[in-house]
Amino acid sequence: xxxxxxxxxxxxxxxxxxxxxxxxxxxxxxxxxxxxxxxxxxxxxxxxxxxxxxxxxxxxxxxxxxxxxxxxxxxxxxxxxxxxxxxxxxxxxxxxxxxxxxxxxxxxxxxxxxxxxxxxxxxxxxxxxxxxxxxxxxxxxxxxxxxxxxxxxxxxxxxxxxxxxxxxxxxxxxxxxxxxxxxxxxxxxxxxxxxxxxxxxxxxxxxxxxxxxxxxxxxxxxxxxxxxxxxxxxxxxxxxxxxxxxxxxxxxxxxxxxxxxxxxxxxxxxxxxxxxxxxxxxxxxxxxxxxxxxxxxxxxxxxxxxxxxxxxxxxxxxxxxxxxxxxxxxxxxxxxxxxxxxxxxxxxxxxxxxxx
Numbered sequence: 001x002x003x004x005x006x007x008x009x010x011x012x013x014x015x016x017x018x019x020x021x022x023x024x025x026x027x028x029x030x031x032x033x034x035x036x037x038x039x040x041x042x043x044x045x046x047x048x049x050x051x052x053x054x055x056x057x058x059x060x061x062x063x064x065x066x067x068x069x070x071x072x073x074x075x076x077x078x079x080x081x082x083x084x085x086x087x088x089x090x091x092x093x094x095x096x097x098x099x100x101x102x103x104x105x106x107x108x109x110x111x112x113x114x115x116x117x118x119x120x121x122x123x124x125x126x127x128x129x130x131x132x133x134x135x136x137x138x139x140x141x142x143x144x145x146x147x148x149x150x151x152x153x154x155x156x157x158x159x160x161x162x163x164x165x166x167x168x169x170x171x172x173x174x175x176x177x178x179x180x181x182x183x184x185x186x187x188x189x190x191x192x193x194x195x196x197x198x199x200x201x202x203x204x205x206x207x208x209x210x211x212x213x214x215x216x217x218x219x220x221x222x223x224x225x226x227x228x229x230x231x232x233x234x235x236x237x238x239x240x241x242x243x244x245x246x247x248x249x250x251x252x253x254x255x256x257x258x259x260x261x262x263x264x265x266x267x268x269x270x271x272x273x274x275x276x277x278x279x280x281x282x283x284x285x286x287x288x289x290x291x292x293x294x295x296x297x298x299x300x301x302x303x304x305x306x307x308x309x310x311x312x313x314x315x316x317x318x319x320x321x322x323x324x325x326x327x328x329x330x331x332x333x334x335x336x337x338x339x340x341x342x343x344x345x346x347x348x349x350x351x352x353x354x355x356x
Contacts, residue, residue: 039079100129
């Protein structure tokens with residue numbers, strides 16, 4: 001099958017398969033769109049079952065970044081990179097130096113940052129080879145550093161928006177929330193939810209993450225395979241995507257799904273299935289935009305921590321509008337968000353505002 005015939009290929013501008021035998025680097029860099037600015041999106045380091053899975057991930061994630069950056073109002077297009085982790089191969093400075101050289105060779109068309117499997121320190125190594133990187137150590141009160149807390153803040157505020165849309169009350173006191181994945185983003189989210197009075201159910205495939213969460217917070221731990229079906233009010237996926245499917249959706253008890261994971265829906269039709277089961281879905285790239293908002297302010301050098309938090313505080317406003325239109329029209333929330341994103345990328349929204 002040609003890459004152009006791949007089901008997730010969506011008029012991507014370019015696709016780069018890169019390797020460096022000396023460091024062991026094998027990576028895919030997908031640039032979906034530069035219509036609104038340089039393609040921006042994090043670097044994911046993951047052990048994929050096969051190369052086809054890695055390609056699918058890169059294509060889906062890069063398109064999601066185009067939509068995320070557009071809806072968030074950022075001067076970024078959409079891109080993503082995935083580093084294929086070999087069996088038991090540790091990360092190394094040589095690997096991230098090689099990756100940085102590949103980013104540099106793209107001449108600024110793609111801006112990277114950390115994602116699953118990568119850290120601030122890894123991005124510091126990339127920075128030694130290229131300036132087209134963000135998510136670097138903070139300096140004073142300027143924007144920057146690990147974007148995870150900012151992603152978590154946006155999700156927390158988005159959960160409140162979803163609660164208000166569903167029940168008319170955004171209070172988390174006594175609300176039962178299941179958090180799938182308590183890594184960097186998930187643990188930050190759990191802290192905020194606990195402070196707001198929520199009852200927490202958690203799972204993670206990483207035992208160390210579970211121990212950190214259990215040592216710090218009053219959580220009920222369940223097996224990862226069981227968490228989706230927990231008897232809770234809110235399900236917050238904060239691990240990998242592709243979890244909301246025709247098989248899983250009928251057994252989900254939560255009436256709100258609002259989490260940080262990318263590409264939570266296996267297919268667009270699964271958004272419709274959620275609506276048919278009276279489950280309110282917060283489109284993932286709308287609710288989880290806090291991290292890229294921080295990355296954008298850092299990269300362009302135009303904001304402080306206060307500015308970043310003020311922009312993240314606008315995430316609920318966008319969700320409120322999507323939820324209201326879904327209620328009014330009966331359309332799935334993911335379809336409404338996708339339509340808005342495509343109109344923004346094409347410039348149609350700007351043209352409508354000028355003619356209004």
